[in-house]
Amino acid sequence: MPPVFPAVEYERRLAALRTTLKAKDLDAVVVHTPENVCYLSGHATPGYYTYQCLIVTADGDAALLMRETETVNAAQTTYFERINGFADSFDPIRATVDLLGELAPGARAVGMEARSWFLPPEPFGRLNALLNEAGCEVTHIDEALAAARLVKSPLEIEQIRAAARSTNAGMAAAAAAAVPGASERDVAAAAFSGLISSGSEYFGMEPFVASGPRAGTIHASWTDRVIGRDEAVLLEMSATVGRYNAPLMHTVWAGTLTGEAAAMATACADARAAALAEVRPGGSPAAAHTACKAAIADAGLAHTYRKRSGYSVGIAFAPDWGEGHLLSLGENEQRLFEPGMVVHVVPTLRVKDGAGIGLSATVLVTDTGHEVLTSCDQGPRP
Numbered sequence: 214m215p216p217v218f219p220a221v222e223y224e225r226r227l228a229a230l231r232t233t234l235k236a237k238d239l240d241a242v243v244v245h246t247p248e249n250v251c252y253l254s255g256h257a258t259p260g261y262y263t264y265q266c267l268i269v270t271a272d273g274d275a276a277l278l279m280r281e282t283e284t285v286n287a288a289q290t291t292y293f294e295r296i297n298g299f300a301d302s303f304d305p306i307r308a309t310v311d312l313l314g315e316l317a318p319g320a321r322a323v324g325m326e327a328r329s330w331f332l333p334p335e336p337f338g339r340l341n342a343l344l345n346e347a348g349c350e351v352t353h354i355d356e357a358l359a360a361a362r363l364v365k366s367p368l369e370i371e372q373i374r375a376a377a378r379s380t381n382a383g384m385a386a387a388a389a390a391a392v393p394g395a396s397e398r399d400v401a402a403a404a405f406s407g408l409i410s411s412g413s414e415y416f417g418m419e420p421f422v423a424s425g426p427r428a429g430t431i432h433a434s435w436t437d438r439v440i441g442r443d444e445a446v447l448l449e450m451s452a453t454v455g456r457y458n459a460p461l462m463h464t465v466w467a468g469t470l471t472g473e474a475a476a477m478a479t480a481c482a483d484a485r486a487a488a489l490a491e492v493r494p495g496g497s498p499a500a501a502h503t504a505c506k507a508a509i510a511d512a513g514l515a516h517t518y519r520k521r522s523g524y525s526v527g528i529a530f531a532p533d534w535g536e537g538h539l540l541s542l543g544e545n546e547q548r549l550f551e552p553g554m555v556v557h558v559v560p561t562l563r564v565k566d567g568a569g570i571g572l573s574a575t576v577l578v579t580d581t582g583h584e585v586l587t588s589c590d591q592g593p594r595p
Contacts, residue, residue: 242324324354377459379452383408388591401435413452417534420450428569461587480512
């Protein structure tokens with residue numbers, strides 16, 4: 214796969230990172246998180262379960278390090294000239310220190326992520342120790358890397374729009390298949406077909422399909438359960454295009470919902486509208502969360518809602534399609550919405566072993582408000 218963006222886009226990102234390094238008096242940074250490596254270099258591979266890193270120096274040098282077998286992949290997905298591979302029998306941590314010594318000889322201050330899922334405690338500790346032995350002081354740089362990814366460039370937004378179109382196609386196919394007598398597996402197959410045939414790559418997270426009482430369990434994936442009449446089918450999925458994501462949660466049913474499930478459906482739609490009203494430049498993610506919860510509480514259903522109301526989306530690799538660590542719609546979020554941010558607003562009401570209703574939208578924050586990117590026209594059927 215060729216690089217997703219022209220070289221100038223990656224050069225802009227690397228230049229911004231080098232400005233940050235100089236502002237923090239850092240000689241270099243060692244990046245391990247797959248999303249950050251992809252953002253800065255374009256490198257994308259399902260093989261991120263093995264060690265890889267990107268080293269960027271404040272003076273202008275940069276190199277990728279990974280298994281030798283992955284270097285061909287990196288040559289195709291990036292513009293990098295310096296792509297170093299290590300044999301499976303070699304210690305990648307030692308290779309990282311050696312490469313850093315070549316790129317930034319005499320480095321005394323190095324940035325590194327402290328919260329990368331793919332640098333476990335043992336190699337993290339060893340890398341810290343070896344850098345310390347080499348006379349390098351290590352500074353955690355997670356927040357600076359996160360801030361760089363939060364506001365999307367016009368080229369990134371193009372990829373997210375493409376992902377949204379594919380998500381909408383997958384959701385439409387799944388919703389049409391979610392009829393009484395069909396199994397959840399049938400619906401999942403329709404979702405996969407709709408997503409992939411409309412342009413999606415391998416996903417950041419698999420689609421979710423849960424019907425009837427199973428919809429009351431968060432992150433319930435498909436089973437052989439047969440969908441019955443008068444029960445909700447909760448669907449959630451995200452296509453991935455250029456490693457960018459645009460999720461959508463939607464609920465359909467055939468017949469009539471009754472009791473608490475019917476009340477939840479109305480309250481969920483009201484909660485989504487209330488949260489979306491707060492998604493605008495200068496608006497507060499915390500206020501969006503508060504508005505969402507208030508609409509649910511006003512319906513007497515506060516006991517069905519136990520989570521945040523949304524999160525940032527963009528680049529993602531499994532096991533997640535979101536960027537909740539960058540920004541979440543929750544009471545503790547301090548940052549405000551800015552044009553170019555993209556968030557998944559996702560109220561979901563659940564009763565254990567009872568029912569689940571979710572209605573979401575991936576939205577782009579614009580100069581004047583927001584634009585809804587993911588939606589599904591398929592609604593309840595009589």
